[in-house]
Amino acid sequence: MRPASAPVTAGARRLPGRAAPLLLALAVLAAGSFAFALYAGTVPIAWRELLAVLAGHQQGLAREVVFKLRLPRAAAGFATGGLLALAGALMQVLVRNPLADPYVLGVSGGAASGALGAMVLGLAGAWVAGGAFAGALASTFLVFGLAHGRGSWSPTRLLLTGVVVAAGWGALVSFLLAVGPQSGLRGMLFWLMGDLSGAGSPLPGLILLGAGLVLAVMLGRQLNVLAHGDMPAAALGVPVSGLRTAIYLLASLLTSVAVTLAGSVGFVGLVVPHMVRLLGLRDHRLLLPASVLLGGTLLVVADTLARTAFAPRQLPVGVLTAAIGVPMFLYLLARERAAT
């Protein structure tokens, strides 16, 4: 005998109205993370002073610090976290595997090879970012072409191709670390762990994040169906191969921009979509915006801690994303088990 379950309430919580409080709470959390990021730092700024700066009433050092340093960095952090969470959720549907993350198709390896290659050549700044972006795109098309081959690409074939190409990039990264100049090693390691201190303007990332989110949410119901398999989705009227190509290209572009901003920040893209699912949002039209908010928030908080916890020494943000994310994820998992 199975225990009787709750009476039929028509699963009405799938409607956007029921998810609104949760999305609102995540938006408030995101705003809170920005407030924390603007407040915390080596130059002390009181809350009152911060409000005055934001209202435009105050000039001087505080204004410079908030608008020139802390806000762009928080925005870059939010963009990175949001991009990775969105790309992760999309990749999980694409390869129909909950263990997929944005890097599963080798994008981070390609980006790392490009960025580290630039560093080995003694280049810096925009060259490193450009190298990362070029490497990420090269890997995207390489995996796409190899997995496509003749005939169709099943999720398994795509996943295997991605894993193998990523391993190849891994070898190249190790090689670059071994032959690179001693003095550049620290910068390279920081890049590999994910670091926002060298992030350029957050604006392109934020714009792409917004556009990518709108596009992905538009495809949301098709993603819900595709999650059950290619054939069932096709039988339900989804243009499967076109949709898969669209997801692949979109997720790869989002990931490429994220690694260009901050190097390969791990964990966010894998775990944030699961956290959102554990919070009860499964419909991709709700899961994707929620993932962007939570991913962005997680990275803003992690980066703020990374630059303040051991100040004046800065940690790479990748250290903190896992340090915050792991207990959070385990808590949600335990909570779910207790509920069922």
Add this chain to the structure above:
Amino acid sequence: MTLLQTQGLTVRIADLAVCRDLDLQVEPAQCWAVLGRNGSGKTTLLHTLAGLRAPEAGTVRAGEAPIDALSRPRLARHIGVLFQEHSDPFPATAMETALIGRHPHLGPWQWEGPRDFELARQALLDVGLEAFAEREVHTLSGGERRRLGVATVLAQAPGVLLLDEPTNHLDLHQQVRLLELLTARARREGRALVMVLHDINLAARFCDRFLLLFGDGRCRHGDADAVLHRDLLEQLYGHTLESVATAHGPAWLPA
């Protein structure tokens, strides 16, 4: 109006001929059983009828139009498929899973409305899963998951339901109950059923048309009087059969 029609349909999997020059007419309220040995291509034929696989020759028409002339959502409103296996890599409730059947009926921007919930709930009720609507799919038993798959295609409400072994994983009672439900609904609502079945006796009891695939490109179809003969069935399965008279007509037992 004929719901599904094939003309000169030839289906082949590598070296295996599934059917040659098949002319089939599926009319409203008909219940078809597709019978044949393992590996005779029953599933492949079903996928071809659903437009998921191109035939080697011939055409499949849904109503008047060839199926490759219809847009995917239109085709999905006309033909629904229950696959042999289900895959649920991500968490979802039974209700959420039944609701994906409504996908082809909704516009790109549309959310599921009260009518969609009503149809999904009715489908869950029909397969006896109404109390499980909010249950997580991964907590369902194999048979319950199978009935949920049927509920999804019922919620889809297509004119033709192509069901690949709908009684898989079901116990004896549930097999009879499900086939009763499906055939009763199809006859009441003027839909057509095309089901791959392995139990000749259940097929004979619930279906009125039979398609026999012999695994070498030969196929026969017609009503029970035309095709449910001992010699044909013995050829079909490569096994000697005995028939026993029952209240539902003759039953077939393997010798």
